[in-house]
């Protein structure tokens with residue numbers, strides 16, 4: 318596995334620089350610039366909302382660790398029917414408030430300080446905005462800091478903010494806790510797919526973890542904009558830490574948007590495109606989006622677990638034994654990722670469809 322030279326990007330892609338939304342709102346909280354106003358069909362509409370957040374499955378990680386079969390079956394159902402689940406008793410309680418506070422402190426820094434960590438033209442790491450690929454695309458109401466956290470030799474420390482006390486230690490601790498949670502989920506998904514415990518971990522090859530810290534400023538017109546446009550994640554799984562009180566994330570379920578009411582101290586996990594392909598469509602990578610809040614800014618922290626560049630997304634053998642093969646062989650992760658990042662977020666279909674065998 319290579320290490321990252323300070324000035325080289327990750328080779329994943331890049332995003333065009335656009336103004337900080339946080340700064341824009343600081344200067345004028347009322348005006349919504351035209352390039353943030355979504356087309357009517359893309360705006361969040363209350364008639365498309367289905368308020369059944371309480372049905373999103375809750376998985377007890379401590380039971381999974383003990384080998385509890387009922388809990389494992391709950392995980393199986395969650396990944397098939399929802400693609401999202403809340404993880405409780407994950408053992409990372411101490412790390413959660415610390416990482417939230419550190420991220421808040423970063424976004425509280427003056428703009429000029431934050432800009433010292435701005436994304437380079439050839440990279441998606443650093444401070445900036447995500448998925449900006451054209452001058453005239455509609456933008457999301459969101460600033461972010463994206464950092465590769467694992468493995469250690471993939472960290473590019475020039476993007477890690479120095480002025481936030483303990484940022485490095487806190488993020489390192491959080492990354493390690495999430496790695497533990499990830500491994501437990503992989504063991505259980507491996508068993509559910511009829512495989513050796515360590516199969517999924519090994520399948521990732523040089524597994525990596527990247528953390529996207531999202532800052533959504535308050536917005537005078539949440540009906541006109543989106544915090545994050547609909548998309549599915551390019552990961553195998555994603556572990557998301559939400560604000561404990563503001564409901565903003567929405568997931569597509571049976572054609573409607575279900576708001577995910579935060580469960581304080583839980584880690585929300587979702588299946589990404591890679592796991593959908595590996596499982597030959599058994600486990601679902603669900604489209605999701607975030608809306609904005611009129612009164613308060615919101616922070617969310619999304620950790621993406623991704624396989625090595627050369628790893629192929631072929632469906633796992635046990636997943637095609639008695640089910641028709643839906644996903645292609647021989648697509649390398651890096652090719653899929655570059656394709657996805659080069660496009661504006663267009664919803665899950667645009668990305669995952671390229672992994673499917675043509676009908």
Ligand SMILES: O=C(O)CCC(=O)C(=O)O
Nearest residue numbers: 529531545566607617619
């Ligand atoms: O802020 C959220 O709740 C969702 C963020 C998200 O989907 C992402 O960063 O991929």
Ligand SMILES: [Fe+2]
Nearest residue numbers: 548549550605
């Ligand atoms: Fe996402």
